[in-house]
Amino acid sequence: MAKQEFNLNVNGKAYKVKVEPDEPLLWVLRDDLKLTGSKFGCGVGICGACTVLIDGVPRRSCVIKMENVSPGQKIVTIEGLGSPKNLTAVQQAFIDHNAFGCGFCTPGMILTATALLAQNPNPTREEIVAAMDNNLCRCGSYLNIIEAIQSLKI
Ligand code: FES
Numbered sequence: 001m002a003k004q005e006f007n008l009n010v011n012g013k014a015y016k017v018k019v020e021p022d023e024p025l026l027w028v029l030r031d032d033l034k035l036t037g038s039k040f041g042c043g044v045g046i047c048g049a050c051t052v053l054i055d056g057v058p059r060r061s062c063v064i065k066m067e068n069v070s071p072g073q074k075i076v077t078i079e080g081l082g083s084p085k086n087l088t089a090v091q092q093a094f095i096d097h098n099a100f101g102c103g104f105c106t107p108g109m110i111l112t113a114t115a116l117l118a119q120n121p122n123p124t125r126e127e128i129v130a131a132m133d134n135n136l137c138r139c140g141s142y143l144n145i146i147e148a149i150q151s152l153k154i
């Protein structure tokens with residue numbers, strides 16, 4: 001398939017890339033923009049390792065083709081949250097609660113939790129579990145992840 005130019009808004013910055021229209025957004029983020037925080041896990045939309053926020057909604061970037069991304073959409077990756085010296089409250093809570101093992105799922109978990117708390121600042125435990133349910137952690141850090149999110153309730 002012939003390459004085409006696409007305009008992207010990622011982490012508040014404008015980018016122009018030339019890629020094939022059926023290229024998954026995940027690989028454009030990782031290979032073209034060098035934003036490697038979003039991870040490749042399953043590649044078929046199941047595990048959540050590739051989660052990014054698109055207009056504030058957690059989405060699986062491994063199954064989103066570039067031809068379906070519009071230039072007006074605001075994409076946020078883990079690199080668009082806090083910096084190492086200025087972490088967001090969600091990032092700090094994950095550290096404080098040891099809410100990870102290897103860290104592979106963590107960017108997707110933190111972005112999903114960030115979206116949950118933006119939409120519902122005071123979620124019940126059941127709502128937290130439901131919101132995080134489709135993000136898989138092979139290290140089994142689920143209980144600590146739930147505790148980290150619960151600690152942020154208003
Ligand atoms: S890598 Fe996208 S959902 Fe698993």
Ligand code: FES
Pocket residue numbers: 099100101102103104105106136137138139140141
């Ligand atoms: S921390 Fe290792 S996969 Fe979740």
